[in-house]
Amino acid sequence: MHECIRKTGIKLGLRRPPLPPxxxxxxxxxxxxxxxxxxxxxxxxxxxxEITTSRYTWYGFIFQNLAEQAQRIANFYFICIAVVQIFTDSPVTPAISIIPLVFVLAVTLVKQGYEDWLRHRADREVNHVRVEVVTEDGRLKTVRAMExxxxxxxxxxxxxxxxxxxxxxxxxxxxxxxxxxxxxxxxxxxxxxxxxxxxxxxxxxxxxxxxxxxxxxxxxxxxxxxxxxxxxxxxxxxxxxxxxxxxxxxxxxxxxxxxxxxxxxxxxxxxxxxxxxxxxNSKGKKTKFSQVERRLNYYLAIILAFLVTCSLISSILMFALPLKNAWYIQPQMITAWSVVQTFLGFIVLYNYIIPISLYVTIEVQKFFGSLFFEWDINLYDKNLNERAKCNTSDLLEEMGQVEYLFTDKTGTLTENLMQFRRFATALGTFGVKDGKIYKILPDQRRRSTLVGELETLFGDVVDLTPSTSLSEEPSDADLLNSIQTLLLVLSLCHTVRVEKNLPGEEPTTGKHKKKKRGAAASSSAAATTAVIDTLQQFREPPRRGSSALRRASAAQSASAAVRASRRGKKVKAEEYIYQASSPDEKAFVEATRDLGVVYHGVDESGIHVVTDHGLALRYRLLDVLEFDATRKCMSVVLQPFTPGSQLDEEAPVVVLCKGAETAMLPRVATDQQVSTVPHQSTDPLVSGLSGRLRTEISMTTEEAMNQVTEFASSGLRTLVMGAKLISAAQWYEMKQELDTARGLLDNRDAALAAAYAKIESHLTLVGCTGIEDMLQDGVPETITALREAGIQVWVLTGDKEETAVNISYSAGHFFVGMSEARITRHTSLRSCLDALNAQWERMKEAKRIDASQQFGIVIDGQSLNFALEIELRDKFVEFCQGASTVLCCRLTPLQKAEVVRLIKESRSPAPVTAAIGDGANDVSMILEAHVSFGLYGKEGRQAVRAADYAFGRFKFLKSALLFHGHTYYKRVALLVLYFFYKNLLFTLPQMLFGFFCSYSAQTIYPEVYMVFYNITMTSLPIFLFGLFEKPVPEHILLAYPRLYRDIVRNRCLSLINFIVWITLAVWHGFVIFFGIYFLAFRGQAGGGSDPVSGYGGSAVGAILGFGNLLIMTIFIVTNLRVYLFSYYLNWVVLLGNVLAFLLNLSMYTFLNFYLFPLETPAELFATWSVLWGGSGLGTPWFAFPVLICLSLLPDLILRAFTDQGWKWRLAEMQEEQEHMETEPKSVVLNGTSVTHNVRQTDVEDSLKEQTSSQSQSNNALREESFLS
Known part of the structure; x- marks a missing residue:
């Protein structure tokens, strides 16, 4: 049967057939x-x-979406209530529950339908892209991509x-x-x-x-x-x-x-x-639930338990209490079905204690909140022309709960803009700036200096012109030769492509020049035509265009450079466009060009051309060994060009190699392994790698390692350069082995690795380089603010230890006075355990002596593997939690995610984690964190797409967390508490009324109010509050990051706050119910008869009038209550309250008087007439002011206390801020004293503003003390 279904599905195209191996x-x-x-x-x-990312089809959308909504506990509960009302003898009509339920489901259905429509539209754009396909008759046919x-x-x-x-x-x-x-x-x-x-x-x-x-x-x-x-x-x-x-x-x-x-x-x-x-690789994102939603479900369970308990008690009392003077109530037989029916009846009657509109209100509020986040001008990056982006609206409040932030380094804390800053040879260390080489001062050569301060070490300028290279001092000549050899290696060891803008074409790099007009323009056009004519000799079909023309233009310039060099003319350094597969390679080629060693690319005969201060050097490219992560290096194989031959058997072959020090140093040749190639050459690269010069300019592995460590300590990215000479015969043998390996169909990788190892062995160390990746603007201030906010920042990077540590200091991640605890370079579980125990004891001893002592942990990827083992996991977590900050270096993308998961599982409830990155290697970390941020960077948009939120700069994180996170969390938390409060206040009088009606399940409110209480009467004011409320002004939150600590761990939704709000609801319910009952029972409304309604005596004495006055008092109290916890009142919120009252009054009058008249004509309208203008007008005019003031009296007292508490708190924070000073301090880094400038957030302007507007500031943050 199963096989028959499978085959039928395959024939119908519903299933794919089994795939062969x-x-x-x-x-x-x-x-x-x-x-x-x-x-x-x-x-x-x-x-x-065809690609499909949408969730629904047009024909199944409604059914599938409703089925998904029914899986939500609250929706399922209200569906059950509606079913109970339909099939049992309910005290209220089924429409009372069905109408609000339909409204909530419809709003969610429209919202999710719109989001899925956007996905359908995106799929259509992708699937309907026009693609050209070759047909059987040799023509191009345009089809859709999905076809x-x-x-x-x-x-x-x-x-x-x-x-x-x-x-x-x-x-x-x-x-x-x-x-x-x-x-x-x-x-x-x-x-x-x-x-x-x-x-x-x-x-x-x-x-x-x-x-x-x-x-x-x-x-x-x-x-x-x-x-x-x-x-x-x-x-x-x-x-x-x-x-x-x-x-x-x-x-x-x-x-x-x-x-x-x-x-x-x-x-x-x-x-x-x-x-x-x-x-x-497009894995679906995990469904993330915020801490607010988790706490909401917890409180919802409590309310449900309370509802069941009250319904059970009411059912028992209904059968237990005797009926007095209730001749109109027929005695009920006690049977199993009657007990169940009674219990379900009370469930229906009291079910309004569950806020049915809470979820949909939160969803709509988050939707608009995400728009406000995207529209924030402070999160707009004018350099990238990119605004903030929300990939989800479900986690806005989660930004206010972050306890751990995990951040990448390259491209996140830094600019990912590479500049060649320093290099070292066997004969010296040098700095590079503005096209000049500077000697590093001898007495400071070993000094570790932060990025941005490198120029302080520069000494004299090194002149590389040919006249200087002929110095009488051999040492000077060797020095220049060593520099020249390294620069030639840098200008040749790469896969850079060279292009040049065509005459008249707008330059894409370099300085922009004004376009020529008139005759100049015509000459440009003529020159372009000449280039095109020249290209006719190339193998180009008609569709070859501007890319080939620009390369041909560069090739012509390379040939022209060779001709000019032969004639002794000056060779111009052309404004080439360098297209590189690595930012390091592009930085090298551009730097060597500025230093006089220009890479021209390939000339018109396909030969690579380099000009060294006017001297043209030509090389035939024999092969390229591309970089891979296993070898951690790349190589090119060259031979000085000899015209007229494909491979000069006489000329030596040069192997140039560059890579990480861990890959390069083991490949260095010993004195016995150095190959000697008996060949006389005028080529400076060949001569520099042979004979006496090779001995003079070659570095030892110890020297190279020391220089790499020094550069890394300065925050630079390091590479080591190596080279060797081999004979043409040797290369021919290696080439055969390499080609054989490339042609294998099986075990190709292993064969290639062996061939590469043979070519890249026995190298001469030419030098090492340091490239600076500039720190982003505002990074130190942002990290300092986050640390003050109580957020522990972890930097997870793949960079070297020393580079990462120094960047951490310059970025403010590590700070002055902090002790370092390093757990690095461990090769066994035992050694890692011993180091962890030793550092742990050292930390505890230091904190015993000085409790304020701060520690920063440094751990590398190799040691982290052991620390994540089950034996060390708990100890490592405890150790990290006791530190101020953590730096993990040499990590893989998978290890980054494992670190985030480690902290998420460190306790229960889990601490809220955030991750920020800009590259694809950060995606695993981004997906693992509770809330994530992606940066628009130079490493693509994969992190932006995977993250929950995205913006252009790391410094925007300060506003995102401290302002938006704080504000959205307070809004949502207060909204949740308010919904529980108002629904309990609405339901409590109904429960109290049961005592006066012998628990006969009689409703106290007119049914129209029960329908619209959650929809129209109390939704608009709190919804507007949730959109526009600012509990604390933005400038105060940014100036005092410590305020963020008051809301983490869901403090605004703590059990104490929940009990406070429930207690206030109970107080308000008792005061309003018994206050109005006292007026009605004592006949304070007066007597008389109303000709319209036909009621005699007190209008409040009747249940309809009693219920009307009760609901109107609750309506006013609940909406006024919004103002008592609001600190940012504007005309929109005020107008919302006015409209809520007027629109509801108009709606009820219209519905009842014109559309739904009851047996007594215009019953509600008549009751309102009696209450407000008849003989009973004294009751509402007396009840409203007195009962409202009495019920809200505890709220006013709490507000007064919180306002005074905020005054004290503001004064305390201002006093602490005045004692913060900025002064240079010294810290020992690797045994070297390094001067740092302590960077503090500038809050002087903010303090002046707060002092001048004390009354306005006192209205901010008072809610903090109340909720805390």
Whole structure:
């Protein structure tokens, strides 16, 4: 049966057939026509390319959404109440419960329907993107992206987004390469190089692809690893023989990536739709519940228990109490069904104690609150032209509960803007600034200096011109040669592409010049035409465009530089556009250009050109060993160019390598391992790496490690440069082994690793470099404010220990007077345990001596693995909680998430965690935290999409947490308490009335009030309060971050506050009920008869008049109560209260008098007439002022106390602020005294403003003492 259903589903297209272990994909339109599957077509087997992120369909939306809403406890409860009213003898009509329930469900349905409509619209935009596909007759056909199937050949133009995962077949480049940005996938905005297999590079037009290409791709089934792809490509040649070549990650273009700096590519669809790597990595976010919602459910359970108890007691009393003078009530037989029916009747009667509109009010308020968050001008980044973004509106109040903040470093605390600042060779340490090299002062060479203070160490300028290099002092010549060799390595060891703006084209880098007009413009056009004419010799189809032209322009400039050098003319440093796959490489090439060593790219003959102060150097690129995370380095293999030969068997081959010190230092050659290449060369790079010069300029591993540590201590990103010379014969042997490894279909990675290790061994250390990543503006002030707010900040980074520590000091994460506790470089569980115990005892001893002593913990990824083990987990958590701040360095993305999870599980209830990052490597941490923030940065938008909230700068976090978090939490907390209060106040008189009606389940209110009490009578004022209330002015919250501590751990919704609000509701209920009862019982309304209603005597004496006066008093008290806990009254809130009264009065009169007249005509209207203008007018005019003042008297007293408490508190904070001083202090870092400037938040203006407007400030924050 199951198998029959499965096959039927497959035939109908509802289910996909089982996938084979590997997929075979036809390549080319003809091959696709020839594809024959035993059972299924390609579309049925692999699906189409449609992406669906929406939750509902148009035909099932209402039913599915209502089913989901019924799963919410409150909604399910009210549905049950409505069912009970329909099928039992209910004391009120079913409409009383059904109308509010329908209203709440309808509002939620509309809200979620709108959100899903937005998802449908986004899906439509993605699925309906126009894509060009090669047809069988060699033409291009435009189809929608969703119509693509596996095997289609797609044309993508420059700046196009790839519609699916595709194998590149050919490109506009002769060597089949293309450049891509994968920011939407892995967060990296740098260019990545992909290349077409050699078997298909020649098929670069639709005609060739349709007529000549026949092939098949055999590859693995889709997996979510972005960098894993293996398979083989089989292509039939002209004579019908099949050729096979391996394919890998460098051949696969991923969906969501963008084509850059390449005019076009042709690619074959391999994975489509939900099988793409982007879809497989798009995990749905976990459903997050705020602390307010958790506490709300807890209090809701308490109220439900109270409701059941009261209903049970009322049921017992109904049968137990005798009926006196109740001749109109028929005695009821006590049976099981009558007991159940009575109990359910009281449940229905008292069910208004549960606030049915609470959830929908909170949802709507959060929706508008998210708009206010996005519209906040203080969260707008004018540099990026980006405003704040809310990906969810459910966690606004959670920003006010954060106890731990986990932050990335690079791009989050820093600018991710790299500048080449320092380098070291065997003969000295140097600084770089403004195109000049400075000697580091000898007496300060070992000094650790913070980022931003590097220039204080600079000494004399080093002149690199050729005349200076001929100094009579050998040591000076060796010094310059060592610098020259390192600069040449930096200018050649990379994968940078060079472009140049065309004549007349607006420059994209460098200084912008005004456009020429007239004759100059015509000459520019002529020059452009000349460039285009020159390009006719290149292999370009008609669609090749500006990218190729800019590269051709750069190639012409490179050739011109060579010609100028030969003639002895000055070579201009062109304004090239450097396109780099790494920000470090771009920083190196731009810096060496400013220093006189200019990388021109490839000339018109494909040879790489570098000019060293006018001297043209040409190199043939033999191979590139790309960077990977396992090796942690990359290499290029070059040979000085000899015209007229492909590979000069005489000339040496140069291997240039750069990487992390952990990867480079083990590859350094000993004296016995240094290869000697007997070759005389005038090339400065070759001469610098051979003979005596190699010995003089090579660094030892100890020197390199010391320099790396010194640079890292200055907060710089470090790399180590190595090189070696080998003979052409040696390279030919290595190249054969490398090509063999690349051609393997099985065990390719292991073979490549062995080949790489052989090439990159026995290196000479040329030098090491330090690149500065600038600190973002406002970071120290923000971290200091968050620490004062009681938020423990953890920095989680993949950087080196010393770099991370120094950035922590400059960012204010580590501060003056704090002791460091380092747990690093441990290789076993025992050593990590011993270090943890030692540091723990040291911390306890220090705090015993001085309780104010602060500690900062530093732990690296290797030691963290042991600290997360079950044996050390609890001790490590306790150790970290006792510290002021924590720095975790050398972490992987998975370790970042594990650290967040560790703190979340450290206690119950869990502390609220927040995470902030800007790159794809931060997504796991972002998804793990309770509330998360993404930064618009240079590492793509994946963090922005994964986060709950996003903005442009780290400093905006201060306003987001201290102001928005504080404000939204207070709003929602007060709203929750108010809803419980007003519903208990409404229900309590009904419970009290039971004693006077022998618990006969008689309603005291007219039914129309029971319908609209939660919908219209009490919803508008509190809703407007929730939108506009500001418990504390923004400038005070930002000036006094310590105020944030008063609301964390859900203090505003503590059990004590809940009891206070419930007690006030009980007081108000008793005062109002018995006050009006006293007036009615004593006949204070007077006698008489009203001709309209027909009632005689006191109108209040009748139950209808009693209920009317009761509900109106409750209505006024509950709405006035809003003003007593509000501190930001504006005309909108005031108008809301007035409208609530007038609109309800008008609505009730209209409904009852004109639409729903009762048996007694216009019953409610008549009662109101008697109460306000008849013989009983004394009752309301006397009851309202007296009862309202008496019931609100405790609230007024509490308000007075909280106001006075805030005055004392403000004075105390001002006094503490006056004693805060800013002064330089010294701290010992790695045995070196480093001067830091203590940065404090500037609050002088705020203090003056508070002093001048004391009365206004006294109206702020008074609620703090009341709720706390």
């Amino acid at each position: 590997q997929r075979d994909i036809p390549v080319g339109p003809v091959s696709k026509l020839d594809f024959v599957s035993p059972e299924y077509s390609l579309k049925k087997l692999y699906g189409d390319n 693509l199937t596996v095997g289609d050949i797609v044309l993508c133009r420059v700046n196009d987004i790839f519609p699916c995962d595709m194998l590149i077949l050919s490109s506009s480049e002769q060597n089949g390469e293309c450049y891509v940005t994968t920011a939407s996938l892995d967060g990296e905005t740098n260019l990545k190089r992909f290349v077409a297999p050699e078997l298909t590079r020649m098929y670069d037009s639709p005609d060739l692809l349709a007529k000549n290409l026949r092939g098949k791709i055999t590859c693995q089934q889709p997996i979510n690893d972005l960098y894993a792809f293996n398979g083989r490509l089989k292509v039939e040649n002209e004579v019908g023989d099949a050729e096979v070549c391996p394919i890998g990650p460098s051949n696969l273009l991923l969906r969501g990536a963008c084509l850059r700096n390449t005019d076009f590519v042709y690619a074959c669809a391999v994975y489509t739709g939900q099988d793409t790597k982007m879809a497989l």
